[in-house]
Amino acid sequence: MNTLILRETTRVLFTLILVFSVATLLRGHDAPGGGFVGGLIASTAFSLYIFVADPKDVRRLVRADPLKTAAAGLALAILSGLIGPILGGRPFLSGEWVEIGAVELGTPLLFDFGVYLVVVGAVLTFALEIKEPGAAPAADSEE
Amino acid sequence: MSWLLASAIVLPLASGVVGLSLRPRRAVQQCVSLLAAIGHLGIAIALLVKVWREGILVAQVGEWPAPFGITLVADHLSSAMVLITAVLGMATIVYALCDIDENALVKDFHPPLQALIGAVCGAFLTGDIFNLYVWYEVMLIASLALLISGGRKAQLDGAVRYAALSLVATTMLLSGIGLLYGMTGTLNMADLHLRVQQVENQGLLSVVAILFVFAFGIKAAVFPLFFWLPASYHTPKVAVSAIFAGLLTKVGVYSMIRVFTLIFTHDVGYTHGILLWTAGLTMVTGVLGAASHNELRRILSFHIISQIGYMVLGLALFTPLALVGAVFYILHHIIVKANLFFVAGATERLSGSSDLKTLGGVYREQPLLAALFFVPAFSLAGFPPLSGFWAKLLVIKASLASQQYWIAAVALGVGLLTLYSMTKIWVNGFWKARPASAEEPPPLTRPNRLLLLSPIICLAAITLAIGLWPGPLYDLAERAGHELMDPSKYVEAVLGPSQTASIDAGTGVAK
Numbered sequence: 001m002n003t004l005i006l007r008e009t010t011r012v013l014f015t016l017i018l019v020f021s022v023a024t025l026l027r028g029h030d031a032p033g034g035g036f037v038g039g040l041i042a043s044t045a046f047s048l049y050i051f052v053a054d055p056k057d058v059r060r061l062v063r064a065d066p067l068k069t070a071a072a073g074l075a076l077a078i079l080s081g082l083i084g085p086i087l088g089g090r091p092f093l094s095g096e097w098v099e100i101g102a103v104e105l106g107t108p109l110l111f112d113f114g115v116y117l118v119v120v121g122a123v124l125t126f127a128l129e130i131k132e133p134g135a136a137p138a139a140d141s142e143e
Numbered sequence: 144m145s146w147l148l149a150s151a152i153v154l155p156l157a158s159g160v161v162g163l164s165l166r167p168r169r170a171v172q173q174c175v176s177l178l179a180a181i182g183h184l185g186i187a188i189a190l191l192v193k194v195w196r197e198g199i200l201v202a203q204v205g206e207w208p209a210p211f212g213i214t215l216v217a218d219h220l221s222s223a224m225v226l227i228t229a230v231l232g233m234a235t236i237v238y239a240l241c242d243i244d245e246n247a248l249v250k251d252f253h254p255p256l257q258a259l260i261g262a263v264c265g266a267f268l269t270g271d272i273f274n275l276y277v278w279y280e281v282m283l284i285a286s287l288a289l290l291i292s293g294g295r296k297a298q299l300d301g302a303v304r305y306a307a308l309s310l311v312a313t314t315m316l317l318s319g320i321g322l323l324y325g326m327t328g329t330l331n332m333a334d335l336h337l338r339v340q341q342v343e344n345q346g347l348l349s350v351v352a353i354l355f356v357f358a359f360g361i362k363a364a365v366f367p368l369f370f371w372l373p374a375s376y377h378t379p380k381v382a383v384s385a386i387f388a389g390l391l392t393k394v395g396v397y398s399m400i401r402v403f404t405l406i407f408t409h410d411v412g413y414t415h416g417i418l419l420w421t422a423g424l425t426m427v428t429g430v431l432g433a434a435s436h437n438e439l440r441r442i443l444s445f446h447i448i449s450q451i452g453y454m455v456l457g458l459a460l461f462t463p464l465a466l467v468g469a470v471f472y473i474l475h476h477i478i479v480k481a482n483l484f485f486v487a488g489a490t491e492r493l494s495g496s497s498d499l500k501t502l503g504g505v506y507r508e509q510p511l512l513a514a515l516f517f518v519p520a521f522s523l524a525g526f527p528p529l530s531g532f533w534a535k536l537l538v539i540k541a542s543l544a545s546q547q548y549w550i551a552a553v554a555l556g557v558g559l560l561t562l563y564s565m566t567k568i569w570v571n572g573f574w575k576a577r578p579a580s581a582e583e584p585p586p587l588t589r590p591n592r593l594l595l596l597s598p599i600i601c602l603a604a605i606t607l608a609i610g611l612w613p614g615p616l617y618d619l620a621e622r623a624g625h626e627l628m629d630p631s632k633y634v635e636a637v638l639g640p641s642q643t644a645s646i647d648a649g650t651g652v653a654k
Contacts, residue, residue: 071163071254078157084205085146092149093205122284 039119073117363395381488389481
């Protein structure tokens with residue numbers, strides 16, 4: 001799989017896809033898009049990178065443990081749902097908004113970002129486990 | 144009080160997050176998981192008590208009113224299912240304390256287990272059919288993670304079949320939901336109940352209904368879509384297969400009951416007729432499969448299938464008594480079935496084998512374990528006065544009352560064969576002398592033995608209690624059954640009284 005063409009296109013596409021995934025995430029509030037799709041798009045970028053590079057390089061690039069990233073995402077999504085009930089005694093997942101200049105920021109964005117992290121983390125976990133068979137248990141016993 | 148509904152789903156998921164972030168400190172993970180299970184049990188009890196006192200509870204997530212947002216609904220059936228899930232989750236976690244975690248290979252058991260419990264509760268509590276699909280997907284991911292943990296070849300083999308069939312099921316479910324949305328323009332189940340009555344093309348509605356039969360049928364492992372179940376359920380760790388056996392297929396049955404009482408009641412003769420045949424064939428093939436096997440967990444896996452037949456039978460007859468029977472059957476069966484898997488696991492651990500050919504002498508060496516096997520096994524076969532007797536009695540009485548004599552005969556015959564199967568385990572595994580070639584397993588320490596047996600004792604006690612005092616559970620099942628037969632209360636609770644009236648008037652004109 002590791003050909004020159006794939007390697008060179010990945011170099012260009014990797015950044016492009018990541019930027020596109022963030023754009024999809026942000027546009028998701030009023031238009032088609034959002035955390036889930038954005039996360040999937042971002043994970044295609046990482047999957048491409050896993051194809052051409054050593055899994056160790058990918059882990060070094062991502063830095064955070066993918067499984068813990070997914071956990072953090074889920075935590076963020078749950079917390080975003082709890083802000084409404086805590087601030088105003090409203091039901092679970094109620095939207096709370098702050099206006100900063102012309103931009104409205106709210107808990108749904110936080111929720112979407114959480115979903116984004118869950119998807120990226122989960123796909124990366126699977127992909128890396130498949131690419132480096134047998135390496136995971138060894139890494140675990142060191143911990 | 145919407146937090147009660149939401150927290151039944153959020154608490155297990157949140158504890159899964161905490162568990163993941165505490166990786167790899169296993170002792171802390173166990174503590175978190177155990178605490179979450181205790182909390183979940185408390186929430187589930189509070190939920191059932193509240194529903195019992197005040198009727199159907201509804202929460203609109205994010206303050207989006209029904210039918211536009213996602214609605215969480217707890218009626219008697221849902222809240223009873225949540226409670227039984229919490230009980231089983233607790234039992235599994237306690238059992239796993241000494242069984243799973245001794246094995247260094249099995250890592251990350253608790254987080255996916257908690258995610259599974261959260262997803263199952265989500266499926267029970269949601270009032271939105273697309274949301275139901277989402278919970279099915281979460282369930283699939285969590286159960287896959289549990290199935291393959293341990294990484295033996297047989298497990299991967301079982302997991303691949305399980306995943307392939309599950310993907311087919313969820314694709315069908317999604318197509319069905321899409322078609323339904325195209326016809327009615329709504330995803331809220333209460334709203335769907337009203338809108339499907341206005342759909343002109345009732346034939347297309349029947350086609351969609353059959354898509355749902357297939358999708359939930361694969362999940363519930365009915366005939367002829369069951370073959371993934373015996374292939375995968377005996378491979379993972381005992382605690383995992385116990386919670387799978389108790390819960391997962393029953394989520395399929397629950398969804399079937401929900402959809403075929405609330406949405407697809409336009410042509411009961413056709414749709415429920417198909418369900419009736421399915422129920423009969425499921426009962427027979429399941430029990431015959433069980434009769435032909437010799438490995439404990441394989442026998443028990445086939446019995447899940449045959450028992451699913453009884454539950455579907457209750458739904459297919461579609462009379463109040465039959466639905467009461469189906470609900471009673473599900474609630475009793477979850478406890479009994481999971482317990483049988485625990486007993487099988489404990490037998491394997493204490494006697495060193497799970498194959499009837501090499502097993503023996505359990506009655507002499509482990510009299511307590513033998514007694515604990517007796518309760519769920521003979522309850523499963525429908526022996527009076529154990530809980531299974533009342534469940535079978537209700538279902539068979541309902542089929543006689545609907546003058547479906549042949550299916551009543553099938554149900555009775557299958558009961559006999561179940562008894563044969565349980566007797567086979569009893570005679571070969573427990574009564575006969577231990578074969579000379581069999582090895583003695585390493586003995587367990589006292590506290591570990593206690594941990595291994597305590598969930599079995601508790602579940603057996605519940606089975607006995609239901610058998611000796613069936614009244615309270617019957618009352619609960621009766622309320623649930625009547626709610627299912629008359630969905631107007633459900634619809635009113637979700638949409639509010641005014642909307643119901645206006646749309647009802649609309650349907651009146653359309654008719």
